Amino acid sequence: MSTVEQLKKQLVEQGFLALTREYEAGIPETLEFALDDGLKVQLLDTGVIVFEPSSPANTDLVISSGVHGNETAPIEIVDDLVRRILMQELSVHNRVLCIIGNPVAMNMSQRFDIENMNRLFNGKHQGKEHHEALRAKRLEDYVKDFFGKREDATRCHYDLHTAIRGSKYARFSIYPYPDGRDWNKEQLSFMLASDINTILLGHQPSGTFSYFSSHQFEAHAFTVELGKVKPFGENTMSDFAAITANLSTLIEGKTVNVKAFDNEDFNLFEVKDELLKKSESFALNISDDLENFSSFDAGFQLSEDSDGGYRVEEDGEAIVFPNAKVPVGQRAGLVVRKTRI
Ligand SMILES: [Zn+2]
Structure with a gap:
């Protein structure tokens, strides 16, 4: 054959x-x-x-x-x-x-x-x-x-x-x-x-x-x-x-x-901010198994980094694709919020 x-x-x-x-x-x-x-x-x-x-x-x-x-x-x-x-x-x-x-x-x-x-x-x-x-x-x-x-x-x-x-x-x-x-x-x-x-x-x-x-x-x-x-x-x-x-x-x-x-049929989200990993000291203050789109109250310190990290600004901000293991300089997560079109 x-x-x-x-x-x-x-x-x-x-x-x-x-x-x-x-x-x-x-x-x-x-x-x-x-x-x-x-x-x-x-x-x-x-x-x-x-x-x-x-x-x-x-x-x-x-x-x-x-x-x-x-x-x-x-x-x-x-x-x-x-x-x-x-x-x-x-x-x-x-x-x-x-x-x-x-x-x-x-x-x-x-x-x-x-x-x-x-x-x-x-x-x-x-x-x-x-x-x-x-x-x-x-x-x-x-x-x-x-x-x-x-x-x-x-x-x-x-x-x-x-x-x-x-x-x-x-x-x-x-x-x-x-x-x-x-x-x-x-x-x-x-x-x-x-x-x-x-x-x-x-x-x-x-x-x-x-x-x-x-x-x-x-x-x-x-x-x-x-x-x-x-x-x-x-x-x-x-x-x-x-x-x-x-x-x-x-x-x-x-x-x-x-x-x-x-x-009304949708959960539409827009990106509010990117969590950029700026240093090896970057850390996320969430559990490893936290679900995508989990939301936080204003004031929550979501990440730590050399520049102070990210503190949630408005109630309801949520996280998608958190991953602290990415190389320095890459995106370690997205902060999103609900929107309409
Ligand atoms: Zn994939």
Whole structure:
């Protein structure tokens, strides 16, 4: 059997995740074939697969997972979507790019190996030669090629994650900084229909995968946090039923039924401040298992640092992504507060 035939057999019989695991550093050859219904399948790289129907509907859809290697639920969601597509249980009517972002870290069961990949996009990989920087660059190129094929399509990118710690709200999305464009209320309604009613509105450009797609291609892009990190096989997939169903509906080229946007249906948060780790003496005055979006009263000394740290200014300020272990100079958490749009 030729290498290509072997790869195809592995992909179809063992699945996208198993193949990505086996070839963490890259596949021996790229793969292209068509299913019975004419759907073109291209395996472009390890963890990178494109589906193109012969006459696609108007949405170009990127579904990414595993940018953080230990965030297994999103990887299992993507693996299952790919399996259903290959089995022709799920009929593809939009162009779809599915990604497992960081196979090396995934095989290590770690968030990352050398550097947090979700801070390396939008050119932040430049000048770096380690494998995660190179992978971020390649993923950018695949997304660029994918979106670049059509000018008039609606571009969407849902980058699926799970969080290190629990959250006061089980699921939430980060809506990347829109560079002056309006927040898209239909997309927010799509999130609500996907059982995600907590949204953190991005306040500035960043190195995330979703910001890259939003900034470079004006895609409707989100970092979607689906719950807490768990090992493979320990996720409760029914927790993700709504988003999985809605992504399937989009893949099928059908319309997802959504409710008109209403601020009352959401917990919308804006960023009030960033906790920048300025010195090795930085510390957070919270417990290790404090949930994301936990709030504080005015006057609470949230962090200590060489410059005095951060004292809460208004009742209700909350913290998201606290992580005192980041290197000096990096963000150790976000202070957020409720808002409306
Ligand atoms: Zn993540």
